[in-house]
Amino acid sequence: MTVTTRVLTAGALAAALEDVARLRIRVFRDFPYLYDGDADYERDYLRAYQSPGAVVVAAMDGERIVGAATGAPMTDHAADFAAAFADRPEPLDQIFYCAESVLLPEYRGHGIGHAFFDAREAHARSLGLTYSAFCSVIRPADHPVRPAGYRPLDDFWRKRGYAPLPGVVARFSWKDLDEPAETEKPLQFWMRQL
Numbered sequence: 001m002t003v004t005t006r007v008l009t010a011g012a013l014a015a016a017l018e019d020v021a022r023l024r025i026r027v028f029r030d031f032p033y034l035y036d037g038d039a040d041y042e043r044d045y046l047r048a049y050q051s052p053g054a055v056v057v058a059a060m061d062g063e064r065i066v067g068a069a070t071g072a073p074m075t076d077h078a079a080d081f082a083a084a085f086a087d088r089p090e091p092l093d094q095i096f097y098c099a100e101s102v103l104l105p106e107y108r109g110h111g112i113g114h115a116f117f118d119a120r121e122a123h124a125r126s127l128g129l130t131y132s133a134f135c136s137v138i139r140p141a142d143h144p145v146r147p148a149g150y151r152p153l154d155d156f157w158r159k160r161g162y163a164p165l166p167g168v169v170a171r172f173s174w175k176d177l178d179e180p181a182e183t184e185k186p187l188q189f190w191m192r193q194l
Contacts (some may be wrong), residue, residue: 002058002061003059003061003067003107003110003112004051004059004060004064005057005058005060005115005119006057006058006060006110007055007056007057007119007123008055008056008057008058009054009055009056011108011157013049013050013054013055013056014050016056016058016065016068017043017046017049017056019051019058019065019068019075020046020049020056020065020068020070020102021042021043021046022037022099023065023066023067023068023102023103023104024037024042024100024102025038025039025042025110026102026104027101027102027104028102029177031139031145031146031150032136032137032139032143032146032150032152032179033128033137033142033175034145034176034178035174035176035177036174036175036176036177036179037047038175040085041129045171046070048072048076048077049070049072051072051073051076052187053073053076054070054071054072054075054076054186055070055071055072055119055120055128056068056069056070056182057069057070057071057116057119057120059103059107059112059115059116061107066103066104066107067101067102067104067107067112067116068100068101068102068103068153069098069099069100069101069102069116069117069119069120070098070099070100071096071098071099071120071123071124072096072098073095073096073097073098073127073129074093074096074097074133075092075093076097077097078092080170080172081097081170081189083170084169084170085125085168085189087167087168088165088168090130090131092179092192093133093181094129094130094131095129095132095133095191096120096121096123096124096127096129096131096132096133096194097133097134098117098120098121098132098133098134099134101113101116101117103116111158111181113153114160117160119193120132124194125194129194130191130193130194131191131192131194132162132185132191132192132194133165133189133190133191133192134162134189134190135170135186135187135188135189136152136153136188136190137187138169138185138186138187138188145178157190160192161192161193162190162191162192163190163191164188164189164190164191165188165190165191167190168188168189168191169185169186169187169188169189170186170187170189171184171185171186172184172185172187173185182191
């Protein structure tokens with residue numbers, strides 16, 4: 001298996017957004033997100049990544065995008081996250097938001113997750129930003145559809161220098177696979193200094 005990563009900005013980024021939407025719908029169906037994806041929602045959500053500071057890091061198997069990691073300055077998402085960061089000393093205009101990292105299961109375990117973070121952190125530094133942050137959904141340990149042997153990515157994130165920010169929790173709604181309607185989910189923010 002030969003997978004390469006490409007950093008996409010501007011027009012190349014815009015051209016990849018349909019693939020990012022497809023991957024989000026596919027990968028986020030799995031635990032812990034359990035996302036019942038919707039193409040219209042994806043198109044609307046991904047508009048935030050058409051800003052000048054946005055980046056998509058694409059994992060490529062030949063010319064096929066098999067994974068993607070997105071990011072943009074936190075100020076592009078201020079409406080969504082300002083409340084979560086209200087009591088933090090770091091100004092939003094100094095934070096880079098590493099949004100999703102989605103990778104098809106058969107490509108995992110080969111260092112692509114590190115490549116995703118390396119490229120986004122380098123992009124954040126090139127923009128002159130001081131911090132890198134992301135959030136992950138909080139699910140209870142006894143969630144009824146938690147797979148046997150499930151391992152959260154907390155150790156991976158800690159090894160990269162990230163730590164959870166106490167009390168910095170965003171709230172988003174989406175429809176889980178087993179729910180009739182959207183429900184609100186808490187998402188824990190993690191951050192590191194660049």
